Amino acid sequence: MNAQDSLFEYLLRLGDNALILGHRLSEWCGHSPALEEDLALSNVALDLIGQTQLWLNLAGEVEGKGRDADKLAYLRDARDFRNVLLVEQPNGDFAVTMARQFYFDAWHYLLLRELTGSKDSRIAEIAAKSLKEVTYHLERSQEWVLRLGDGTEESHRRMQTAIDDLWMYTGELFESDEIDRAMVQEGLGPDLATLHEPWLGLVRSTAEEATLSLPQPGWAQKGGKRGIHSEHLGYILADLQFLQRAYPNATW
């Protein structure tokens, strides 16, 4: 794989993480437990979709085959998506959504912070813009983990279950393959392993404050970055891509 192909793949990962999580969050629109939460979840979704456009447009530019963010979002099949498995997991109850968000936001924040130092100024610019938004996402999801963990017996039980059930999808966030290593070598992106310690530190201290117990490190489910997804992604794409598939080139 040459440098251009690696960069394209890497940008797809960044864009697809934002796209799929943004879509998942938008599923809450009109269904949230309270109006404020409906607005907040939709706002976070909107930020992520905005970031998706930036990353995927850049991916299309790097690829040089005339695909823009829309074409990449609407006209690829599941095996061509490069998001981590964590973001495609179903919304579940509110605790599952917030635990998924907290795991992701903490990692996303650390990753973007490193990417602001990328040697590719296009990457650094998008990262700097996104980091400001993700800072708010992280503050909010962390507060919800605390609120629900250290809340009622019922909210504690649900948050503990969510923290446990999603744990096996967090390992993938820190694993590097040849594409990640190529990015490190070119000075374009960070060594993902270096994000693990600060991530774990924040997750652990938050769990403690929330009276939650963190699972032991163990077997991790992975594959999303290479296009091997859980069954959930196909259903997401059926929803997300329906209009463009049924009515090709339809515009707003």
Add this chain to the structure above:
Amino acid sequence: MIDSLTRPDPDQIRRWLEDVPDPEVPAVSVMDLGIVRDVQWDSDELVVAITPTYSGCPATSVIAFEIEAALRARGIDRLRIERRLSPPWTTDWVTQEGRRRLEAYGIAPPAENAGGPSPFDRLLRKPLVIACPRCKSENTSRISEFGSTPCKAQYRCDDCLEPFDYFKCI
């Protein structure tokens, strides 16, 4: 036809843009918000650089459209709107006049000095003191980190009981 003798200078154009309202918060102009980053002539074409407040803000394309319409109405027929991402927009660019207008409109203006400690230094973070735009009381509580648009949070005044938007720092 605009040539180098008759073309309006960028400062004049900036003043015209002070009349272009933000589509979501019409009390303030695009200049008040600090989203117009550059205005200059590229020979006989005017180039206006704008930056999005939030990457997914749907108002960005409407803003570009309104700027274009306003300048065409002033007789500028050749212009290009450029989207600029860097440096990223910060509420520190909201002008003093913009802050005053926001408050008069019922939106608490952003606390100064955007940024602050990262969420990884939670203990260093202090809750912001946001004054009620109606009665000026500082006895207020945050209802939600996010409001009716990406740039706002929801607060409530615990004295006059008015719920209000806070234009949050970024």
